[in-house]
Amino acid sequence: MASTVDSKMKDEQEKSKTEGSKSQRILRVDQIYSRKDRQIHYVKTAKSSLTQAKYERMNKTTLVVRRIISKQGMVASTEVDIKSTALRDILLEMFKGVEGLQLNKTPPVADPELLFHALPGLTKRLQLEEAKDVRNKSLINDLNSVLEYIKEDFGRIMASLESLSEHDEITFDLLWALFPPNITVYTKDNMLKEAQAYRFLSGSYQKQQDGSQFYQMRLRMITHDGQELGWGEQNLQINGFEGAKKVYHLSTFPLSVHPEKDAARADLIRRGRRYVDLLKTSCKEYSGTAITEDRKIVIRGSYKAVRFFAHGRVMLDPVTFRQQNAYSDLMIPWVSMPVNPETFKDDELLLCSHSLLGFSFAQKKWGVFAISKVADVQWNAAAFEKLVMDPRKRNLVHTLVKSHRNDGVQFDDIVQGKGKGLVGLLSGSPGVGKTLTAEVVSEVTKRPLYMVSAGELGTEVSEVDERLEMVLEITRRWGCLLLIDEADVFLQKRDGLDLQRNSLVSIFLRRLEYFQGILIMTTNRKNIIDAAFESRIHFKLHYDDLDEVSRTAVWKNSLRSGPSGLPKPNFSDEEIKSLAKLRLNGRQIKNACACAFSIAIEDKKPLTMEGIRLILDIVVEEVKEGD
Template sequence: MVKQLATEAGTPLLKQTPEVDTGKKHQIKTPKENQRIYRVDQFYSRIINAKGLPTGVIVDIRSPKLAAVLKQILQGAEGLDFSSADQSPEISPEALFFAWEDLKVHKEEELLKKQPDHQLVDDLSVALEYLEVDHGSTHSELKVLLTDNLINYRLLNRFFKPGDILYSEKNELNERQVLKLVSATYDEDERHGKHYAVNAKLILHDAEYLGWGETRFFLQEFEGNMKITDLDVFPFSHHPAKSSIEATLIERGRRFMDLIQKPVCKWYGAVAVRSEPVGFEMREVRFMASKRVMIDPQRFGVHNSSRDKLRKPGVRDRISPSSQFADGDIMCCSHRVLGFSFEEKKWGAFAVSKLQEITWNKTAFDKVVLPTKKLSLVRDLIISHRVQTNDKDSDHLDFPEQGDDDIIKGKGQGLVGLLSGNPGVGKTLTAEAVAELSHRPLYAISAGELGSEIEYMDRRLVEVLNITRSWNCVLLIDEADVFLHRRGTDLASNAVVSIFLRRLEYFQGVAILTTNRKVDIDPAFMSRIHFKLHYSDLGFNAVLQVWRTFLSKEIADAKSAISEDDLQHLAKEYKLSGREQIKNAAFCAKSISRTRNEPLSFELVRDLIDNLGYVGGGRIEKKILRSKGQYARTKAQKHREWRRTKVFAVKAKQSYRARKDSR
């Protein structure tokens, strides 16, 4: 880059790098007394490459007063250095172009003063003359285009002003994002072809630090004029709804700052993004995230590689989370935060605007099919543990401080429950109800997800236990038979049980384990659980309650064509294999009624079960019949067939004995 210093005699001295050669080099400078400068071409220099071709123009500001004015006008613009007092600042013609209107205003204001600074006025006049001569036609063309909200590719470098606040919706979540322009230049490469590269910065959390990070937009070359708002990124001042959007973005920025302070659980029901390897690079992939998510950028960094695409761009200038931010900065907070989806069991980035507060289901425990006394004891046990572990929702209750239940510090502070029974009897529902009652998210995982290789299983188990403890979750380990069975001669199986017992002993949260085993459970495990519930197969009353749970709204609806009597008939005559099949049948019936735009009816539920034969992938255990009369007739027919078979067997036996006696 060309540098220009002044000798003691004031003669310009050129200093150049080997890569750059120059032609004549002129500068804007303070004229001598009673001397005016009229030739504009004396005040800029052209950069010539080794082949003698011009590659650019540099403007040298030799007037300290003009430099002070430009410093004020272009304050905050990247790449401009006005700090050196012993040498002239160098700026690009583009930067001077952006100062055009402000230079005019400064000149007019100076002339209106009682004692104007004529030296400054002369310097401003020379700068404006240069701009008019070299950039007058460009200025006029740009002004006409902007009046119609248009721009062309050639004038992009006169459109993006240093320090501009930019606006974009070019992201995987299609969210509004405001950024600050850092730099912009024309460029060309194999991937993007000819393009205008716009570097901008925003406030983000990269899973390690909070601060300003830079991202880049590539505006590919286009023909003719384009609407400004059709660009992937453009100055926010050209957005037609700027004033109404600003307040929303400021509020979202404040929410972003609150979300990154500590782990927080929210409800989410929209598209999220995750990082996935595609070929030799990591890319952002969209996925649908639903229900509850945990926002925790710091733990995202613990469990995900530094190569993870969601951690880009990285933070360049760190910021303290406790810092005070102006509205212009808070608007630049990222539109997304890093976290974990419990439903999909995936780490990802979630839109700040789509995160909502959780409404805990206070009546979830009432839907659990258990004897009242057992239900009451478990409920009180959960509430007690929630209070004693300093849950923020229970601060109004007065409980003594919890101590260790074991001699060794850190042991015995968890709450572990074992739920046994056949599939579909309500074990998972109980775990969900425990989570709702304790106002904690449910982290559900099956034993198969922990793996079978001992070292991996141990590492994965520690990871899950740490996460659930850190996030204050209720941990559900489904199908935990492999961890519970009585130890024998199989060393590998014994090791799995031993590892699980050791980790569980120091776990300080709430863990619910489900199993199909009722017996043959290792005695060491039985000594570590706080409550054990066995679920019998659903009887008539339990099945009826399940039907009521999933069709309660329809029964209460006056327009509905299904009644309490119909539910009793469903519970008595249609034996489905567990709670999930009833849930699936109710869900499918309600979906069909919405599609047909008709009230839900008993006939629809009956026809759906009869004709599908399978509901949600579960097999119906008993033949479903269309009416009570048909069921009665079929039962009588079966009884007659049984009697005929029985009579035939007796007669055959008598005949055999008769033949034997005759011999």
């Protein structure tokens, strides 16, 4: 019995000794700068002052908690000096890869919040050490000391967090506790409203000019800025709010608390693989919101980013985007650390950007395009057979465009770099199929069609030269079929009176001479062409006005091309022939059918001959029969 009492007393003494040593291992001081001697002094709470030398000789102390006092006598910040080498090594291993740590300083320094985030790892490390047959008592004491510090300084916060977590909630003042270094966060806080994962680097509370608070986060993602692929940094913020809020209702929150985190993670990884695949310059289909810059609006030295709806073919090409838009803020974030996509694992794919830089052919705008809205191009090979024109002419254009290569093997010149392009001219009245020919050839040769009008290139000589250079260069680079519609202003014969027009023709001729792509021009007036163009045009085709046979074919093709979901109209040959007697061009026929189909869809009824006739009576004026 006596030995049992002695044993208990011994245990209590040992426990008291250990607890005493714990409190001695944590030293709390205020760091004050003295203006008198221009030195830093350390003052214990309600104790005598410590000199720098005495402070540095405190080898038995595990932690020194320093409150840094400002000149106004206020606590500016708090830092924790790690006096234990073993504890420092554990923290370095725990936060491996985290930037901005001061654990390699002398002495090692940690932010209190960092130690808070280390709580689970430190607790586990203590359990492992205590489970060993041969325990490191010094390390156990160090771990107990740092856990005691966390409990003392963050006890109330941990209790609040535990209560809030039961309802998946958080308050604004405790946001920092959600974001340990390197955690993966999830957000849709971008102009495209697309899901994006980031690696969290650091955060801080800030104030707006109006005094309202926000929590600013420094984040990292994988992106391509037009020069290279790699890690880029971006700042996002969470605006201040009152009371408690669901964590997953925040504008940015840890991916681990997403209500469908497994599905969200899988979607992000899948999209990351798609992103890497799309880094190679490629023509795609796109339908949805994209972002461009409005160069008429400048905010704080930058063009305003605006949304626009892009529909049709796009070229995804960050490198060419940068070459043509050297100072665009759409390339932000800039890449600071290049990476090799071949080494990517799921954790990297997860963090790939939700968008790519490129160009919309239909809207003729450079912009940012969401990966989720990108689809493979479905080229319409059957379009060739629906083109109403002389089969010999049709086959000629098809063969020339299909056989042409960007290296210009088929067409070359004595002077290197000259004569490597393929240039064609299509002439005829409006609506006879000139533009449609280019569109169809684009489909069957699987080349994107870049269509511009002469007016879009400008009227001033310097403006035209600059834009023409850009258009011809990206046409060559992307292997496009370039269509310059209504190119009369560039083709017209020069004379001694109109110097402005003469200059435009000369510029066009010079650019054409070194062009290495495929160009088709259209004109309504074939007899006004300058003689210098004759030797630079590889093929010329003239389109006569549509006769009744041609109009019959156009009507049949247009009526067959109705929208899906609407029954195909069942018109007799006689009814089609009656329509073909009307002297309409191809564009008028196409527009009439489009309007009639729209009305049929609205009325939820099949298209009828009466519907076609109604459109023709209202929309198409002065329709005459016969050729």
